[in-house]
Amino acid sequence: MTTSIVHIPGSMDCREKLLKNPGKTYAVRPLPDIRKIAVHHSLTRTGSAESFARYHIQHHGWPGIGYHFVIEKKGTVKWCNDLTVKSYHVGRENGLAIGICLVGDFRKETLEERQLAPLMKLLRFLCTEFDLRAEDVLGHNEFPDYSWKACPCVDMQVIRNMLGRNSEHSRQLASDTGELDNLLSPALTFDPNHLTTNPGESVIAAVNRLGLFDLGEVKARNKTFDLKKPSDKPVSVKVKGPVEIVPDNLKKLIHALERQDYKVFRNDTRPYNLNIVGIRNDNAVPNAFDDEIHVFWKYQNTWNTRTYKITTDPGLACSSIPSINRELPF
Ligand SMILES: [Zn+2]
Known part of the structure; x- marks a missing residue:
């Protein structure tokens, strides 16, 4: 556990x-009080740490400013408040949470790689520093009393899956070298055009675990590859980017369909390409x-349901009302 943090890799202080x-000043907390990370979106298509502070x-x-970090549209990470600051972003959980705000309105937009990659890098750093697990990283609306809130409108389970995927590897790297920057490399190597399996996992199992990719597309791009066969070593196959974020309520349904080889219509260039x-x-x-x-x-990369x-x-x-049946004139 860290006693003070003076540098956060990849961020602008x-x-x-x-x-x-x-x-006016915010109350402060000791760093060990930090037990959660809250992810927000700004609900605005544009904006910056400076404009939100104002x-x-x-x-x-x-x-x-209410957030500890703002990740701007081009991926710049701005460090806004000391982590000891109990700023305002998740009500009565402010004391134990770090707040990260992604600039964007993800009710209408899709989180893209240029913001996703620095988010993952920052989350990995903070999780290691504060000994947090993927489960401690929550969307604003996953905090108590906030389920009504349309924030951050990003599939947090996907974020947690991605975080969990490399955490063991990351910790090992960090303890082997003692260098924190090495810890950050898995996030930087995340590539939305390729999927890498875990050892002992088949490509199909990896697709299902991550919930990020269209299985039909993965099959089409890797026709000569046995996608069902588990491999001892991690395998990298071609998938299509950018990352598609599927809403939680649809994810199960789409997976169930694709597991049974049903076609899910995802062409989003025209409205009402319906799946029924x-x-x-x-x-x-x-x-x-x-x-x-x-x-x-799906229309313009947004799922509607x-x-x-x-x-x-x-x-x-x-049959249950025979008297009526008998009296019918035909
Ligand atoms: Zn929020």
Whole structure:
């Protein structure tokens, strides 16, 4: 556990440069209090650490910017507050969380590699420094009382999977060399056009584990490769980038379909390239609308989804109400 942090690799130290609210200061905490990392998006397509600092002070009257880090659109990481500062970003969990804000409105945009790579690098550094696990890295809306919040609109499970994937390797590297910068290399080697398996894993298993890639596409790009065969050594195969973030509620469904070799329509250049899937409830009670139709489509790299209650168990009106049946005129 670190007692003080003076340098954060890959970040621009803006702690002294950002606007502060004269006469106001945030409370401070000891570093060991830090147990979580919160990921936010700015809900704006553009912006910078400087503009958010101004906004938080002038509109909210806060002592300074609410985040510890801002990752701007081009991937610049700005270090905004000492990690001991209990700034405002996750309400009553402020005392134990570090706040990282990605500039963007990920309700409408997709997180791209230029911001994802520095995010992963920063998360790896902080997780190692504070001895945090992938599970301690949460989206804003995964904190208590914030499930209503559309923040960060990034699939945090994918981020945690990516973080967990290299953590053992990272720790080993760090302890072998004692050099922290080596720790950061796995994040830098993340390549959205290639997928690398874990030892003993098949390519298909890796695709399912990561939830980042279109299995159909992976198959098409690696026709001569046995994707089902586990390999002792890590294998790298071609996949298509950029990273597609699939919403949590669709991920299971898409995986279930692709595992059974159904085609999922992902061409997003025209609207309403629909996938229509019926899911039957185990319960076969007639006249109960307990089954579901899921309609989902991708447009401009954003998944849209609708769910409708239906029934696939036909009604029994005729046989169960014989008197009506007899009186029908046909
Ligand atoms: Zn947030």
